[in-house]
Amino acid sequence: MASRMAVMPIDRAGTRHPQAEACARCAVRSQSLFGALDEAGLDRIHTRIEGLDMAPDETLYARGGDGSALYTIRTGVVRFERSTARGDRRIVRLAGRGDLIGLEALLQRPHADDAIACTPLQLCRIPRVLLDELGQDEAALTRALMQRWQDALDQSEAWVADLATGPARRRVLRLLLRLTELTEPGQPIWLPRREDIGAMLDMAIESASRFVSQLRREGLLSITGPRSARVDRVALLQAIEAQDRS
Amino acid sequence: MASRMAVMPIDRAGTRHPQAEACARCAVRSQSLFGALDEAGLDRIHTRIEGLDMAPDETLYARGGDGSALYTIRTGVVRFERSTARGDRRIVRLAGRGDLIGLEALLQRPHADDAIACTPLQLCRIPRVLLDELGQDEAALTRALMQRWQDALDQSEAWVADLATGPARRRVLRLLLRLTELTEPGQPIWLPRREDIGAMLDMAIESASRFVSQLRREGLLSITGPRSARVDRVALLQAIEAQDRS
DNA sequence: CGAGCCGTTGAGGGGATTCAAGCTCAGTGG
DNA sequence: CCACTGAGCTTGAATCCCCTCAACGGCTCG
Numbered sequence: 030m031a032s033r034m035a036v037m038p039i040d041r042a043g044t045r046h047p048q049a050e051a052c053a054r055c056a057v058r059s060q061s062l063f064g065a066l067d068e069a070g071l072d073r074i075h076t077r078i079e080g081l082d083m084a085p086d087e088t089l090y091a092r093g094g095d096g097s098a099l100y101t102i103r104t105g106v107v108r109f110e111r112s113t114a115r116g117d118r119r120i121v122r123l124a125g126r127g128d129l130i131g132l133e134a135l136l137q138r139p140h141a142d143d144a145i146a147c148t149p150l151q152l153c154r155i156p157r158v159l160l161d162e163l164g165q166d167e168a169a170l171t172r173a174l175m176q177r178w179q180d181a182l183d184q185s186e187a188w189v190a191d192l193a194t195g196p197a198r199r200r201v202l203r204l205l206l207r208l209t210e211l212t213e214p215g216q217p218i219w220l221p222r223r224e225d226i227g228a229m230l231d232m233a234i235e236s237a238s239r240f241v242s243q244l245r246r247e248g249l250l251s252i253t254g255p256r257s258a259r260v261d262r263v264a265l266l267q268a269i270e271a272q273d274r275s
Numbered sequence: 276m277a278s279r280m281a282v283m284p285i286d287r288a289g290t291r292h293p294q295a296e297a298c299a300r301c302a303v304r305s306q307s308l309f310g311a312l313d314e315a316g317l318d319r320i321h322t323r324i325e326g327l328d329m330a331p332d333e334t335l336y337a338r339g340g341d342g343s344a345l346y347t348i349r350t351g352v353v354r355f356e357r358s359t360a361r362g363d364r365r366i367v368r369l370a371g372r373g374d375l376i377g378l379e380a381l382l383q384r385p386h387a388d389d390a391i392a393c394t395p396l397q398l399c400r401i402p403r404v405l406l407d408e409l410g411q412d413e414a415a416l417t418r419a420l421m422q423r424w425q426d427a428l429d430q431s432e433a434w435v436a437d438l439a440t441g442p443a444r445r446r447v448l449r450l451l452l453r454l455t456e457l458t459e460p461g462q463p464i465w466l467p468r469r470e471d472i473g474a475m476l477d478m479a480i481e482s483a484s485r486f487v488s489q490l491r492r493e494g495l496l497s498i499t500g501p502r503s504a505r506v507d508r509v510a511l512l513q514a515i516e517a518q519d520r521s
Numbered sequence: 522c523g524a525g526c527c528g529t530t531g532a533g534g535g536g537a538t539t540c541a542a543g544c545t546c547a548g549t550g551g
Numbered sequence: 552c553c554a555c556t557g558a559g560c561t562t563g564a565a566t567c568c569c570c571t572c573a574a575c576g577g578c579t580c581g
Contacts, residue, residue: 111436115519121435133425136418141429164417171410171417172382178424179379183387185431189367190357193439194477197537223560231440233538238561255559273361443569469528479570484529501527501578 049075055153057103057127062155062173074163079154085256089131089144089152096134098154102126105150106211106219109142110228120229122185123147125211129177135160148219148256192230199272200230201240205250205260206269220258244268295321301399303349303373308401308419320409325400331502335377335390335398342380344400348372351396352457352465355388356474366475368431369393371457375423381406394465394502438476445518446476447486451496451506452515466504490514 052075058064063071080103083089090096092111102124109122109130121142124130133141134157163170191203204226208218221229226237244250249264298321304310309317326349329335336342338357348370355368355376367388370376379387380403409416437449450472454464467475472483490496495510 109432111432113436113440113519115441119436119440121432132421132428136422136425138425141432165414168411174421175378175424176382178421178428179382179384182378182424182428182431185428185435186355186357186367186387188435189431189439190359190365193435194359194365195361234559235539235561236537238559239537242561273359480527481529481571482569484527485569488529 046072046075048078048080051075051080052078055103057101062101062129062170062177064173066167066170070167074159077156077159081152081154083146083150083152085146085148087146087150089146090140092141092143093139095137095139096131096157098156099129099131099134099160101153101155102128102130103151103153104148105152106147106208107150108145108147108225108229110145111142118228119231120225122181122188123207123211123229124181124184128180129174130181132174132178132181135174147221147225196272197230197232197236198240198243199269200232201226201237201244202265202269202272204229205244205265209260209262209265217253217257217259220252220256222256292321294324294326297321297326298324298399301349303347308347308375308416308423310419312413312416316413320405323402323405327398327400329392329396329398331392331394333392333396335392336386338387338389339385341383341385342377342403344402345375345377345380345406347399347401348374348376349397349399350394351398352393352454353396354391354393354471354475356391357388364474365477366471368427368434369453369457369475370427370430374426375420376427378420378424378427381420393467393471442518443476443478443482444486444489445515446478447472447483447490448511448515448518450476451490451511455506455508455511463499463503463505466498466502468502 049072052058052063052071053068063074066074083105089100089107104126107124107128107130108120109124110118110120112118130144131140133139160170160174164174192200192207194200205218208220212218220241223234223237223241226232226241227234230237241250245252247264247268249261249268250258252258295318298304298309298317299314309320312320329351335346335353350372353370353374353376354366355370356364356366358364376390377386379385406416406420410420438446438453440446451464454466458464466487469480469483469487472478472487473480476483487496491498493510493514494507495514496504496506498504
């Protein structure tokens with residue numbers, strides 16, 4: 030018995046590995062990739078998952094790079110950018126808490142977009158080979174992965190329908206709605222720079238500024254700091270409805 | 276030996292099942308879902324796959340419906356629509372030859388979009404339960420499914436970057452480029468009704484008409500019938516480049 | 522042949538862009 | 552201490568692109 034203990038990793042003697050603790054306590058676990066795994070399953074993988082933080086505007090990965098890892102977002106917002114044939118960039122999707130990003134790495138494909146931190150991030154880095162190994166026998170994991178893919182597809186199609194459709198004011202309103210979904214209820218939202226709003230909604234930064242200011246005057250939006258604001262969710266939904274009726 | 280033959284399905288005695296022949300000869304098989312399966316694998320599944328045809332504007336499935344099947348497109352073009360909060364509809368993606376659509380059925384989720392035939396279609400209908408069973412042991416199939424999901428995601432993000440960005444003329448040009456990709460080289464492309472172009476590119480039908488006519492006068496596009504046209508691919512690429520430079 | 526759908530084209534107006542100026546704020550150095 | 556600078560944001564004015572409204576032609580079909 031004592032000898033069995035002796036061959037275990039030194040940091041497992043008595044207490045669990047710190048990352049195992051982190052995974053077990055992780056608040057996003059139920060909605061995250063390994064939610065389907067039990068404690069034993071977690072113990073098998075935790076040593077190879079690495080928690081890391083990133084600052085706003087840092088790049089997780091670049092388009093074209095062949096990634097060796099995926100990331101689960103524990104807190105924060107990530108944007109996916111592509112640069113068009115002209116020099117200008119276009120933001121095609123946002124991801125937030127609980128989302129698994131960089132899925133194309135599992136298929137040995139190069140990354141389709143630049144992935145860039147919008148807010149300070151807390152991430153879990155999951156090596157691709159880890160999922161390759163688990164994928165052999167964990168049907169639940171396979172299913173969870175497919176759900177992630179479908180979630181991303183849903184988001185992308187909703188982006189076309191909601192954020193790339195209609196007059197500029199409508200698009201700004203729907204962007205604010207999406208931003209509230211990426212934030213804990215009651216918390217201030219991440220408010221993008223005007224240039225980023227332009228890259229999301231395909232409008233000039235002056236237009237973005239005009240509508241943000243307009244909504245501020247209407248009392249629907251109040252800015253609480255740089256890159257931070259509060260929205261009156263009820264008024265926002267009313268405004269969207271009014272916009273769609275007219 | 277003879278007794279073994281006797282217990283086989285009656286239509287397998289001597290010749291193979293007609294659908295088995297169809298699957299084995301299928302030109303899109305190499306790029307389709309079951310490309311990874313060998314002849315024996317095909318034999319196991321072919322009786323439950325049903326070939327079917329659809330006419331333009333027929334609906335494969337509707338948003339909200341919980342699908343019992345997926346479809347492989349053998350020939351033709353399918354569009355995915357959502358209706359926005361206002362009554363108007365928005366086409367968010369196109370699919371063509373070799374694409375597998377309705378993936379969300381595998382997750383017991385309701386369909387995210389309406390799927391509607393643009394051209395005459397030849398489809399293979401794949402029951403959901405069939406993939407559930409195969410999924411148990413076919414790792415190659417799992418991988419193929421994930422690739423389908425990533426393909427769809429790529430298409431959707433490219434839609435945002437290419438077809439929902441920039442001035443109207445640019446969007447029409449890029450739509451034509453996308454339509455050539457959905458057609459065999461040399462064949463005339465499917466040219467949508469002006470109203471559909473509007474729903475794809477978020478523009479008025481008059482604007483769609485104006486740019487189509489403009490491109491026709493420029494010799495870049497020639498209409499060969501209703502819903503059918505030929506494009507000068509070289510001129511098209513030049514026009515896109517010129518558009519992006521200005 | 523009239524009705525209806527689809528496509529085309531023109532005229533006018535409105536919304537978004539472009540061009541331009543001025544503002545706040547943080548960082549820098551005289 | 553304060554001018555200087557540059558980045559980000561805001562606002563105004565002029566322009567232009569696209570939408571709306573409208574009229575018309577071709578075509579199919581009852």
